[in-house]
Amino acid sequence: MSTQLARIDPPHSTVSSVFSVPERRLIQRAIALLEHRMFQRGVHLGSPQDVFDFLRLRLGGETHEVFAAVFLDTKHCVIAFETLAHGSIDEAVVYPRVVVKRAIELNAAALILAHNHPSGNTRCSEGDRTVTDRLRTALRYVDVRVIDHVIVGKGTPYSFAQDGLL
Numbered sequence: 001m002s003t004q005l006a007r008i009d010p011p012h013s014t015v016s017s018v019f020s021v022p023e024r025r026l027i028q029r030a031i032a033l034l035e036h037r038m039f040q041r042g043v044h045l046g047s048p049q050d051v052f053d054f055l056r057l058r059l060g061g062e063t064h065e066v067f068a069a070v071f072l073d074t075k076h077c078v079i080a081f082e083t084l085a086h087g088s089i090d091e092a093v094v095y096p097r098v099v100v101k102r103a104i105e106l107n108a109a110a111l112i113l114a115h116n117h118p119s120g121n122t123r124c125s126e127g128d129r130t131v132t133d134r135l136r137t138a139l140r141y142v143d144v145r146v147i148d149h150v151i152v153g154k155g156t157p158y159s160f161a162q163d164g165l166l
Helices: 021-039 048-059 096-105 126-140
Strands: 066-072 078-086 110-116 145-152
Touching (some): 048 145, 078 096, 096 110, 096 126, 126 145
Parallel strands (some): 110 145
Antiparallel strands (some): 066 078
């Protein structure tokens, strides 16, 4: 394949005259892949138990604290699950700027914050409350709603929403 993707032609040229047949096929496959990714709906997390099960599978086996987010569309279908910070055995530093930037890049309407406690204790700490408040405030400025913050450990995960903290 040529390193030159397209040449500058007069405005009347068409894709078929600019690209070779193999290049056109490659472009068509790339467009199909992009359309599939852009318009595919992810899994719908319809209940707190669905969220807990999903997050326990994703974070339950981590030996160090991991802070992540489940980015959601307007219908609360999963756009992406991403780890946003790795930490030590009892702390992960989370920067609101990183979370806001990623939410905007993914065009998320809402998200669920999540992290694990490798100790197994799912009790919410003052630090957990502080980071949640900071992230909620930052995300509010870009119209992204924090639906929950879930702490995964041993047993049933802790939910800020179910405990009335959101």
